[in-house]
Amino acid sequence: MDGIHDLGGKQGFGPVPVAEGDAPFAQDWERRMWALSREGICPTMTLDWFRHGVELMVPGDYLTFSYFQKWATNFLMLMVDAGQITLQDLERGYLLEPAKPARAKAVEEILEQVRRACTDFSVPEDAPPRFAIGAAVRTLRQIDHPHTRLPAYARGVQGRVIGHHGAHLLPDDGAHGRHVGQHLYTVAFTAPDLWGAAANPRDDVTLDLWESYLVPA
């Protein structure tokens, strides 16, 4: 979707908060939000339904909330959406009938869980890739889909395939709970092709793009 989250190339944001934004966890609640997100508190969501949920936030909130504030808001939405809690639970702030408490885990178990979380999103695909390394391709100009990983700044632009990664789960479908594989490529776009003749011709930007985002140039 052409949402507020699609920030690449947008102007007017001012300097990058280099110094003041250096600490990974400025606040204790940020640590706890990260921890909550690792434990599958919304078991029926997919990665891209989570991402799409963030994209569907009230736009003004998206721009003014900090990163983990968005995550907290999104997880509350996702748990209501999945029927795990109700809007009444949310407004009350506690459950009328709590469930059996979860088992406590120690840090050693968490570190092992982190290692096991090393999953990739590749899937078997019989169809041969449509594009070879070095091929000239053009991205679609229009995306009429609620969730996509083709940013607005790189639509309708010619680029060159510099990598092929086999088939990976297509986020556009994953956001709707469907698991469909499609060939994934890394495509390089020159800075002048993206931003105009004033850009440095030595510079480029690469994106990882699925086959259905691309046509032969």
Added chain:
Amino acid sequence: MSTFDSKHAAGLHRHIHSHLPSDAALRVKALESLAVEKGLIAPETIDAWVEAYSDHIGPMRGAKVVARSWVDPAFRARLLENATEAIKEFGFEGNATGHLKAVENTATAHNMVVCTLCSCYPFSILGMSPAWYKSAAYRARAVREPRAVLAEFGVDLPEDVALRVWDSTAELRYLVLPQRPAGTEGWDEDRLAAIVTRNSMIGTERVLATGGT
């Protein structure tokens, strides 16, 4: 079961926006209370995750990988060929590094990483991302005017050095391998790892400092 219905989700977001205090700490507290009461997570487990990502997992992991790539050419070759497999030699695989690619800086090329659509990051080797990486300014500007962004980090990239910006739009994550600085000949891996900074592995730092080590 999740509905996967965009309109429904947007409506819930509007309801939350109108009926819940927006304060971040309160929202996380509400989420934690409800998740604990649902039996989805124990408070002690949250503490354990915090400890894991505070004391065990962080940019010191990536730094060790970079240091070995400087002293062990065979490892460097394995790392560039398949970083996901290579970091398993350290036991550093995990969250968001199931498909990892290492990209090397040279005298004529510099690499920089961004995620313009959200804030994807290779957590299991770099830990939590810095706040600037998740800022709207960095996400918006890193692809459009990366040299101006680098200048704000104190990096004056020569005109003739090619700059490649990797926008992490899929489940691939990127690790920048900075160049080994001059004057570190004969240093062992631990000493080398100590000079590798988090920003250099994202690509917003180029020349590593060797003083005071």
